[in-house]
Amino acid sequence: MTDMLLTLVSTALISNLVLQMPLAVDPVLASTVDSRRRAHALGIATTVLMLLSGILGYLLDHYLLRPLALTSLRLFVFLPVTVLLIHPLLRVLCRQLPKLPFDGLWPLLLGNAGVLGVVLLGTQDDKGLVHMTALSLGAGLGFWLVLSLFSDLRQRIADNDIPLPFRGLPVALISAGLMAVAFLGFNAMIKP
Numbered sequence: 001m002t003d004m005l006l007t008l009v010s011t012a013l014i015s016n017l018v019l020q021m022p023l024a025v026d027p028v029l030a031s032t033v034d035s036r037r038r039a040h041a042l043g044i045a046t047t048v049l050m051l052l053s054g055i056l057g058y059l060l061d062h063y064l065l066r067p068l069a070l071t072s073l074r075l076f077v078f079l080p081v082t083v084l085l086i087h088p089l090l091r092v093l094c095r096q097l098p099k100l101p102f103d104g105l106w107p108l109l110l111g112n113a114g115v116l117g118v119v120l121l122g123t124q125d126d127k128g129l130v131h132m133t134a135l136s137l138g139a140g141l142g143f144w145l146v147l148s149l150f151s152d153l154r155q156r157i158a159d160n161d162i163p164l165p166f167r168g169l170p171v172a173l174i175s176a177g178l179m180a181v182a183f184l185g186f187n188a189m190i191k192p
Contacts, residue, residue: 004134011138014187017114018146019180024114028143028150028176039151040144041093041100042108047140049089049109050118053082054136057119058129066126078119086110114143149179 017023027042057078065071086109094102109115118139122132153175162171 004130007131007134008138008141011135012142012145013183016142016146016180016183017117017139018143019176019183021117023117024112024143025176027108027112028147035101036148036151036155037099038101039147041097041102042105043140043144043147044097044100045090045093045102045105045109046112046115046143046147047137048093049082049085049112050115050136050140050143051133052085052089053078053115053119054122054132054139055129056081056085058123058132061123062126062129074120074123075116078116078123082115082119083110114139146179150175153179 011017015021018025018028024046027046060077060081061071061074065074065077086106090102090105090109093100118136122135150172154172157171157175166174
């Protein structure tokens with residue numbers, strides 16, 4: 001239980017996929033995620049997609065690819081599985097949480113490299129289904145946290161007078177760098 005909790009916290013805060021390994025940075029820097037409700041909708045959808053694709057990817061890897069010695073085909077198996085999960089997931093989330101705007105999230109989920117990265121990173125070292133579940137959930141929660149922080153930061157920046165060369169993507173990249181440095185402070189939280 002302690003290992004699962006440490007993996008969850010470590011993946012969400014210390015080894016954040018967006019800030020430490022820029023795998024899922026595209027949806028965070030996208031200009032379409034402006035409202036707070038839309039950011040939370042994308043965060044929920046990505047977290048659930050990471051969790052489902054992580055568990056399903058582990059099961060496929062453990063019970064199909066490894067016994068048949070086809071581990072070199074992981075990418076070609078995990079990518080279609082992840083893509084096929086997006087549409088049913090968005091339909092279920094639209095029914096369960098009708099107040100959040102899940103429409104139009106298909107391209108952001110499809111182009112999110114963090115989802116596929118979690119599955120590939122989790123299946124490299126076979127530590128079990130519990131570890132994969134904690135890794136997927138922690139990565140999704142870390143993505144949601146960074147997305148929420150960026151949404152708040154973007155609203156605060158919109159009211160300020162920023163010099164013309166720094167408007168748009170440059171100030172977003174500077175903010176991402178400063179946020180990554182701030183998240184480095186969590187490294188001392190868990191000691192080996």
